[in-house]
Amino acid sequence: MNARKFKAGDYKSDINPIWCPGCGDFHVLMSITKALAELGRRPEDIAVVSGIGCSSRIPAYTNCYGFHGVHGRSLALAAGLKVSRPDLTVMVMSGDGDGFSIGGNHFLHACRRNVDMTYVVMDNRVYGMTKGQPSPTTESDWDSALSPGGTGLRAFHPLVIALASGANFVAREFSGNIKATTKTLVEAVNHPGFSFVEILSPCVTFRPDEKEWKNTVHTAQVEATDDPARAARRIMTDDGMNTGILYRGRRKPYKAHVSDEVGDIAPLEAAFEI
Amino acid sequence: MMAPLNAPLESVSFAIVGTGGAGAITAGSILQEAAGKVGWYGVLVRSVGPQIRGGEAAALVRLSTTPAECMTKDFDILVAIDWKNADRFIGDMPVASGGLVIADPNAGPVPGAITDAGTSVENCELNARAKDIPGGRENMIAVGLVAGLIGLSIESLMQVVTAKLAKKGEAVVEAGRKCIEAGMAQAAGYGQSYPLKPVPESSDKRWLITGNEAVGLGALRGGVRFAAAYPITPATEVLEYLAPALASIGGALVQAEDELSSINMIIGASYGGRASITATSGPGLALMMESLGLAAAAEVPIVVVDVMRCGPSTGIATKSEQSDLNIAVYGFHGDAPHVVVAPLSVADCLFTTQWAVHMAEALQTPVVVLSDQSLGQARVLIERPANVAFIGQRKIWQGQADQSYDRYALTADGVSPMAIPGTTGGQYTADGLTHTVRGTPSSKKSDQKEQMDKRRDKIDQFAFGDHWGAVEGTGNTVILTWGSMTGPAREAVRMLAREGRGVKLVSLRQISPFPVAALGKALAGASRVLVVEQTHSGQFYRHIRAHMDLPPDTRQFNREGPYLIGPDEIATQIRDWSSL
Ligand SMILES: Cc1ncc(C[n+]2csc(CCOP(=O)(O)OP(=O)(O)O)c2C)c(N)n1
Ligand code: SF4
Ligand SMILES: [Mg+2]
Numbered sequence: 042m043n044a045r046k047f048k049a050g051d052y053k054s055d056i057n058p059i060w061c062p063g064c065g066d067f068h069v070l071m072s073i074t075k076a077l078a079e080l081g082r083r084p085e086d087i088a089v090v091s092g093i094g095c096s097s098r099i100p101a102y103t104n105c106y107g108f109h110g111v112h113g114r115s116l117a118l119a120a121g122l123k124v125s126r127p128d129l130t131v132m133v134m135s136g137d138g139d140g141f142s143i144g145g146n147h148f149l150h151a152c153r154r155n156v157d158m159t160y161v162v163m164d165n166r167v168y169g170m171t172k173g174q175p176s177p178t179t180e181s182d183w184d185s186a187l188s189p190g191g192t193g194l195r196a197f198h199p200l201v202i203a204l205a206s207g208a209n210f211v212a213r214e215f216s217g218n219i220k221a222t223t224k225t226l227v228e229a230v231n232h233p234g235f236s237f238v239e240i241l242s243p244c245v246t247f248r249p250d251e252k253e254w255k256n257t258v259h260t261a262q263v264e265a266t267d268d269p270a271r272a273a274r275r276i277m278t279d280d281g282m283n284t285g286i287l288y289r290g291r292r293k294p295y296k297a298h299v300s301d302e303v304g305d306i307a308p309l310e311a312a313f314e315i
Numbered sequence: 316m317m318a319p320l321n322a323p324l325e326s327v328s329f330a331i332v333g334t335g336g337a338g339a340i341t342a343g344s345i346l347q348e349a350a351g352k353v354g355w356y357g358v359l360v361r362s363v364g365p366q367i368r369g370g371e372a373a374a375l376v377r378l379s380t381t382p383a384e385c386m387t388k389d390f391d392i393l394v395a396i397d398w399k400n401a402d403r404f405i406g407d408m409p410v411a412s413g414g415l416v417i418a419d420p421n422a423g424p425v426p427g428a429i430t431d432a433g434t435s436v437e438n439c440e441l442n443a444r445a446k447d448i449p450g451g452r453e454n455m456i457a458v459g460l461v462a463g464l465i466g467l468s469i470e471s472l473m474q475v476v477t478a479k480l481a482k483k484g485e486a487v488v489e490a491g492r493k494c495i496e497a498g499m500a501q502a503a504g505y506g507q508s509y510p511l512k513p514v515p516e517s518s519d520k521r522w523l524i525t526g527n528e529a530v531g532l533g534a535l536r537g538g539v540r541f542a543a544a545y546p547i548t549p550a551t552e553v554l555e556y557l558a559p560a561l562a563s564i565g566g567a568l569v570q571a572e573d574e575l576s577s578i579n580m581i582i583g584a585s586y587g588g589r590a591s592i593t594a595t596s597g598p599g600l601a602l603m604m605e606s607l608g609l610a611a612a613a614e615v616p617i618v619v620v621d622v623m624r625c626g627p628s629t630g631i632a633t634k635s636e637q638s639d640l641n642i643a644v645y646g647f648h649g650d651a652p653h654v655v656v657a658p659l660s661v662a663d664c665l666f667t668t669q670w671a672v673h674m675a676e677a678l679q680t681p682v683v684v685l686s687d688q689s690l691g692q693a694r695v696l697i698e699r700p701a702n703v704a705f706i707g708q709r710k711i712w713q714g715q716a717d718q719s720y721d722r723y724a725l726t727a728d729g730v731s732p733m734a735i736p737g738t739t740g741g742q743y744t745a746d747g748l749t750h751t752v753r754g755t756p757s758s759k760k761s762d763q764k765e766q767m768d769k770r771r772d773k774i775d776q777f778a779f780g781d782h783w784g785a786v787e788g789t790g791n792t793v794i795l796t797w798g799s800m801t802g803p804a805r806e807a808v809r810m811l812a813r814e815g816r817g818v819k820l821v822s823l824r825q826i827s828p829f830p831v832a833a834l835g836k837a838l839a840g841a842s843r844v845l846v847v848e849q850t851h852s853g854q855f856y857r858h859i860r861a862h863m864d865l866p867p868d869t870r871q872f873n874r875e876g877p878y879l880i881g882p883d884e885i886a887t888q889i890r891d892w893s894s895l
Contacts, residue, residue, distance in 0.1 A: 056755055085739050090583070100744045101756065106736040107744030108586055109756075111609050114579040117543075117571065121580030122736075124567055125541045126587035129736055150572035297567040299540050299589055304564030306535050313522040313532070314699070315351045315475075 049074040052084055054104045059095075065216035065242030065251075066096050069163050072219050072240075073132070074103065076226035080130070087130045090119040092144060094136035094170045096163035096242065105132075113143030116151040116160065123158050125299040130230060131158040138168045141177040141197055148199075152206030155234040157294040159226070162199065162237075163216070165244035165251065173247035199239055200276045204269045204288060209234030211272065211288040212265075215258040216242035218284065225286055234294040241282075254282070261285035323512035326379035327465050328387045330408040331457050333396030335363075335372050338454030342394075343374020344694070345458050345479070349471040351521035351696040354514040356382045358661070359694040362407050363633060375408060378465065380512050382697060384660045384802030385689075388883040390414055391509045392464055393429070394457045396441055397422040407878075410434045415507060417460055419453075437505050444497050450490035451497075459498020466510035469495060522697050526690035527552035529664035529700075530594065530620050531560060536665070537672030538707040539618070540566040540589040543580035545573055545599060548632040549688040550622035553594035574599040578606040581617050585610075586745055588735035590672055590707040594620040597639045598629065600683075604646050607681050611651035611770065613745040614723065614731070616675035616682075616709065620668065623687035625876035634877035635689035637798055637849040640858060643683045644827045650767060652774045654678065655827040657685040657798030659785055661695040667824060669705050670782060676707030678773055679730060685826065687849075689879055690799045714738050721752040723766060729773025774828055783823065783830035786837045790817035792889060793838060795865075796847040797823040797855055804847055806882035811889055818889060829862040844869040845888055851875035 052074040060066050077087060087105040091097035093112035100107025106129075110118050115133050123131040140148055140162045151160065166183075168174040174187045178199065182191035203211050210232040214222040222240060229236035241258065243251035261279075265286040266272050272288035329346075333339040340361050347359045357378035375390070377383050389411040395401070395418040405428055410416055412433045418425050419441045430436060439460060445451040455476075462472055469492070476491045502508070524532070530553050534542070542561060544554035558568040566589075571577035574595055581591035595603065600621045610617050623639045625631035643655045654674050658667035668684055675682040712720060712732035722743040724731045731752075734741025748756040749763050757763075785801065788808050796804045801822040808820045821837045823830065838844065844865050848855040853873045859865065872888050874880055 083739070085737055085742055088587075088736050089744075098756075101746070101754070104742055106734075106742050108583070108613075109744055109746045109748065110579065110582070110613075111605050111747060114575055114606060117576035117579035118583035118586075120569065120576075121541065121543060121583030121585075121591070122587045123583075124569055124580075125584035125589040125591070126736060129587070146572055147576055150576070154569075297562070297569065299567045299584070300565040302565050303540070306532075306564055309532065309535060309560050309563065310699075313524045313528070314520045315348050315523045315696075 047078045047081055049078045052077040052104050054102055056101050058102050059098060061246045063245040064095065065165065065244070066099070066163055068216040068219055069161070069222070069240055069242055070099060070102055072222035072226060073099070075219065075223040076230065077105070079223065079227050080230055082130055086128070087132065088122055089132045089134060090115050090122065091134040092139040094139045094168070096136035096169070097134060097139055099134045113139050114147060115139070116144060116147040119158055120151065120154060120156045123156050124295070124297060127298040132230070133158060133160045135160070135162045136169070137162060137164045137166060137176040137178045141199055145177070149202070149206045152203050152208040152235055152237070155207060155209055155292055155295050157233055157235070159229045159236045159238065161226070162239050163242040164199070164239050165242050165248060167244050167247050169244045169247060198277065200287065201273050203237045204273045204276070207292065208237045209290040209292050209294070210236035210286070212238045212286040214238060214240045214284050215254060216240050217255045218258070221260070221284065228286060232289060234290065234292055258282045258284050261287060265289045267291055323510050325381070325512060326377060326383065326387065327509045327511045328377040328390045329392035329394070329461050329465070330373055330375050330390050331394045331396070331454070331461070332373040332401065332408070333454065334399045337372070337396040338452060339372050339396060340374045342454040342457045343376045345472065345475050346461055346467065347376055347378070347694065347696065348475045348523055349467055350378045351523055352471040352474055353468065354517055354521070355380060355511060356696045358383050358385065360386060361692065373408060378511055380514050384695070385806060385882065388881050392417070392461060394460055395419070395422065396453050396457060398426060401426050405429060415464070415505070435507065439501050444501070445494060448490055448493045448497065450487055451494045455491050455494030456498040459495035460502045462495065463499035463502025464505070464508050466508070469499065519698060522699050523694060524661070524697065525552060525692060525694045526658070526661040526664040526686055527622065527692065528556045529661060530668045530684070530686060530691070531556035533665035533668030534592045534618065534672060535560060535564065537669040537705055538590045538676070539592045539672055541581065541584035541591040542568040543571045543577035543593050544568055545571050545577045545595065547596045547599050549624055549691050550594040550596045550620065552691065553620060553622065574602040575606070578603040578619065582606060582610050582615050585615050585617050586736070590616065590676055592618040592620065592672070594622060596622050596624050597626045597642070600639060600642060605648070607653070608647050608649060608651050609747040610681040611647065611653050612747045614679040614770070615745065616679050618668070618671045618675050618682050618684060620684040620686060622691040623685060631877050633688065635687045635799065635849065635879060636876040637685070637687060637800065638851065638854060638875070639685060640826065640850065640854040643685055644858060652771045653680050653827070654682040654774065655685060656682065656825055657823070658690060659798065659801040659822055659824055661690050661693050662697045662700055664690055665700045666703060669703060672707045673705035674777070676709045677730070678777055679709065679733060680770070680774065685798055687799045709733055711735060712738065712741050714740050722754045723750060723752045723769070725752060725765060725769055728776055729769045779825055779830065783825040783833045784837070785820070785822045785824070787820040788812070788818060790819045791840060791842040792893070793819045793821055793841040793844045794847055794885065794889070795821045795838070795844050797826060800847050800849055800880060803880055803882045804885055807885035807889070810882060810886045816889065816893065826858070829858070831862050835863060841866055842868055843892065845892070846871050847880065847885055848873045849876060849880055
C-alpha cells in the first residue's frame with residue numbers, strides 16, 4: 042500500500058457534525074483524518090468504534106467503518122472486533138464520562154488485555170452531551186446544577202490508571218495542536234498493543250474556561266520512557282497540561298484471534314462418542 | 316414403582332451419595348457411560364451442595380431401554396458412601412417403596428426420612444471393603460453394587476474404567492476391577508435386584524453429552540467463530556466447552572470482565588463478520604439488556620444463551636427454573652423485535668442453538684436461547700444428533716463500485732445486505748441512534764417508523780417452519796408447555812397413555828415471536844388445556860394469553876424451583892381433573 046495515496050479528506054464523510062461551533066472535537070476529527078492519511082491504510086480497512094457523548098459521534102464523521110454503540114462499552118465492542126478481525130486497524134473514540142465513568146471497568150481491563158488497538162479519549166472534563174454535569178476528571182469544586190458547589194471529589198487520573206493497568210502506550214495531547222496530535226496518533230496506531238491517547242478537547246459551551254487551555258498546555262520536555270514507574274511519577278507530578286508521548290511499553294499484545302480458515306469440527310463431534 | 320422382583324425393567328433409577336470428595340459423581344458417570352456401551356440410554360444429574368468443596372454430592376442416574384430425558388419421581392436404589400449432610404439433599408432423592416437402600420453400617424444410622432418409606436435396607440461395609448483392596452476406593456465398590464443389581468457387565472465397566480484410569484497405571488485399573496467385583500459379589504447376596512432389560516446390539520455409538528456441551532456444539536455446527544464469556548452458574552460449562560473447541564477450529568473465546576463487556580464483544584465480533592455467541596444466566600442477561608437493544612437497533616446478529624436458574628437475584632444458582640421468559644421476551648427497552656427460542660430436551664440444546672445461530676445470521680437480529688439448569692447440567696446418553704442444514708448465513712453486501720451503499724435499505728423481506736469491514740465502498744456506521752437507510756443519525760418521524768417497521772417485518776415474515784414446537788399424541792385434553800418442561804410432560808403423557816388416557820402434548824420451542832397460527836392449529840378441538848411451567852407467577856401462561864385465547868377449561872400448573880416439576884405430578888393433575 043502506498044502511503045502517499047491518501048489525503049485527510051478521504052477519511053472524512055459528508056455528514057456535518059452536530060458539535061457546537063468551536064468545540065475541540067472538530068480539531069480531533071481533523072487530527073484523526075490526517076493521521077489515517079499518513080498511516081495510508083484504505084478507509085475500508087479501518088474501524089472507528091465509540092460509545093455515547095458528543096465526542097462519541099466521531100465514527101459517522103469519518104469515511105471508515107464505524108460503530109456508534111451504547112454508553113461506556115466501546116472498548117469491549119472494539120476488542121471483540123479486533124480479536125475476530127485482526128486485519129483491521131481499530132480506533133476507539135470516547136469521552137471522559139463514557140470512558141472513565143460508565144466505562145471505567147472496561148478501561149482497566151482493556152489496558153490489561155492489551156489488544157492491539159488505539160484508544161482516544163476526548164477529555165473535556167464535563168458531560169457535554171447531557172448538558173454540563175461533572176465527570177470523573179472534573180475539578181472537585183466545579184459548580185453545576187447537578188452537583189451544586191462541586192462534587193468535592195478528587196479528579197480521576199486516567200494516564201496513571203492506564204499505566205498501572207498495563208496500557209502499552211500512553212500519551213496526552215491538546216486538540217488545538219493538530220500537528221502534534223496527528224503525529225502522536227500515528228505512533229499510537231503503529232505501536233503494538235493497547236495505546237491510550239488522552240486529548241484535552243475543550244467544551245466551549247459548558248466549560249468556556251477551557252478556552253484558556255491553548256495557553257496552558259505545553260510539550261513535555263522529556264523523552265518517552267519504557268519504565269511505567271518512571272512515567273507514572275512524571276505524570277503525577279506534572280501540572281496535567283504536559284503533552285506528548287509519555288510511555289512506550291514492550292508488552293506483547295493479546296494473542297488469541299479468529300483466523301479465516303475454518304477448522305474441521307469432526308474431531309469435536311467424535312469426542313462425544315463413547 | 317412396585318415392579319415384581321427380578322423382572323426385567325424398562326427403566327431403573329439410582330442415586331449414589333457421599334461427601335464431595337467421596338467420588339459419588341465419578342461412580343455415577345462410570346455406570347452411565349458403561350450403560351451407553353451396552354446400548355442403554357440414560358440421564359445423569361449431579362446434585363451438589365452450596366459448599367464449594369467438601370459438601371455433599373450425589374449422582375442421580377436413570378437408565379432406560381429407550382431415550383430418557385428426565386428423572387423419575389423416586390429411586391430404586393440408593394447407595395450411601397456416607398451420610399454426612401444427608402439432611403440437606405435427601406429430599407432430592409426419595410427411594411421408592413420396593414426400593415433398596417445400601418449403606419455402610421459404620422457411617423451412622425440410615426436417616427429416618429428414608430426408612431420411613433418402607434424400603435429395604437442392606438448393609439455394605441464400603442469403607443472396610445475398599446480398604447481390603449490395595450488402592451481400593453469406596454466409590455468403586457458402589458459402582459459394583461449398582462452394576463450387580465441392574466445387570467451391567469464387568470466388561471462394559473472395565474472399558475470405561477480402563478480408559479479413565481489407564482494413565483494412572485495398571486495397578487490402579489486392577490484395584491478398580493477388584494472393587495467392582497467385590498461390589499458385584501456383595502449385591503448378588505441381596506434379596507432383590509433391578510435388572511434392566513438388555514437391548515439388541517447396535518453398531519451406532521451412543522453419545523454422552525450435557526445440555527451445556529450440546530449448546531456449544533450446536534453453536535459450532537451453526538458456524539460460530541467467536542464467543543465472549545463471563546462465568547456464571549449454571550452456564551459456565553458452555554463457555555468452558557467453547558474455549559478450547561473454538562481455539563481448535565481457528566475461532567476464539569475471550570474472557571470478558573463482565574457481561575456488559577461480553578455482550579459488546581460479541582456485537583463487535585459479529586459486526587466484523589463472524590457469527591458470535593455468549594452464554595449466561597438470569598443476572599447476566601439482565602446486565603446485557605441495554606446492549607441487546609443495540610444489537611436489535613443496529614441489526615447485528617448475535618446469540619445469547621441464558622441457562623436459567625432459580626431467581627430473582629442470586630436465587631438458587633444450582634437449581635432450575637424457567638423464570639427468565641419475561642425478561643427475555645419483554646425485557647428490552649423500546650420496541651426491539653428479536654427472537655426467543657427454548658430447547659425441548661438436552662439433545663435439543665444442540666439443534667435449537669444451531670437454529671438460533673441460523674436465525675440470528677439470517678435476520679441480523681439478537682436471538683435469545685432459553686435453556687436452563689435442568690438441561691444444561693444433565694448428562695444424557697443419546698444417538699448422534701442428526702446433521703441439519705442450518706449454517707448461519709448472512710445477506711452480505713458484495714460491493715458495487717458505482718452505487719452508494721445503504722446499510723439499512725428497505726427490502727422486501729426486511730433484511731438489508733450487510734457490508735463486512737474490509738469491503739470497499741461499504742463503509743457505514745452501525746448505530747443505535749435512529750437512523751436513515753444509510754445509517755445516518757436521524758430524529759425524523761419517517762425514519763423512526765420505516766426502520767421500526769422493517770425490523771418488525773423481517774421477523775414476522777421469517778419462515779420458522781415446523782420448528783416452532785412439538786405436537787405428540789392425540790386427545791381433547793392437552794398438556795401445553797415449553798422448553799425443558801417438555802421432557803417431564805412427555806413422560807406424563809406416556810404414563811397416562813398406559814392408563815388408557817389419551818392426552819396430547821403441545822410444546823413450544825419458539826417463544827417469541829409467538830407462533831399464534833401454529834399453536835392455534837395444534838390446539839384445535841382441545842377442550843381442556845393444562846399449562847405447565849416451572850415459574851412462580853405463570854409467566855408462560857400470561858405470555859400465551861397476551862397473544863391468544865385458550866379454551867375456557869384451562870388450568871395452570873406452575874411452580875418455582877428448586878424442585879423440578881416431575882412427570883408424576885403432571886399426570887396427577889390430569890387424573891384429578893378427569894375424575895371430576
Ligand atoms: C446508559 C446511559 N446512561 C446515560 C446516558 C446519558 N448520557 C449520554 S452522553 C453522557 C455523558 C457523555 O459525557 P462524555 O463521555 O464526557 O462525552 P462528551 O459529551 O463530554 O463528549 C450521558 C451521561 C446514556 N446515553 N446511556
Ligand atoms: S456541548 Fe461541549 S462537547 Fe458537546 S459539542 Fe458542544 S462544545 Fe462540544
Ligand atoms: Mg466529556
